[in-house]
Amino acid sequence: MLIAYLSLIFFLALLAWRLGFVGFRPRSLTRAIGVKERAHSNVDPSLTLLWRSDGGAVANNILEGGRGEEKGSKKERAERYLFRIVALTGAVPLGNGYVLDVGATRFHVREGRVGQLRDLNDPDCRYRETCFFLPNREMPKAEQVGTALLQLANNPSLFEKWAVQDSLKIKADGQVFTHMD
């Protein structure tokens, strides 16, 4: 009889320990792999938010170079993205840059500079050129060129704004970005 009681107590203790262990396990695992349980108090918990609007509290992975699902160095990944953008926009490599045709307009985009030939059918059409830069100048050059190609392919009138509105930050939709930190 005593053995039966001891066995029952042992079994209940084992059951309680097991339930407790399973109950706490997900939280410990989440902590162990560093997943943000709720990066932002107002955000849906099913989303993994890796950026926060308060600037100073940017998630660690951004400070550490981003979550690179793709392997390779920063420069290699940037070049792979540029190749994808070149393919998406139909741009063609030329010299140290890329030629992008949008309608009758031809752009020549290279590091920090973009040229425009407004009308491919007009032999007297004047070639114009302007500098461009992203506010974040530490961005890899391939990503800067990719950014310019994407924007021009979607909105070729941006060239005029870049050429005329010196140093103003122009958003992809052509609006001036005026937010100041």
Add this chain to the structure above:
Amino acid sequence: MKAKIFTFSSHGDTTILEYDPATADMDEVNRVIAEYETKTGAQPFDMATGERIQKVSREQNEVLMVHPIAGG
């Protein structure tokens, strides 16, 4: 399969948000994007088509937030 919103930054490609497009609250995803645009001026482009998009839907699995450019 996870969807992601990412951007180009000084650190290269940088993920801003990851979610399951089948179950995520897309209003919440678009709210985060709008907040990011307000802060940085970056606007969303679908990396499957290369086109600028107004709102992200469940069909888009990879969205690039493209930062403003200045001329000079």
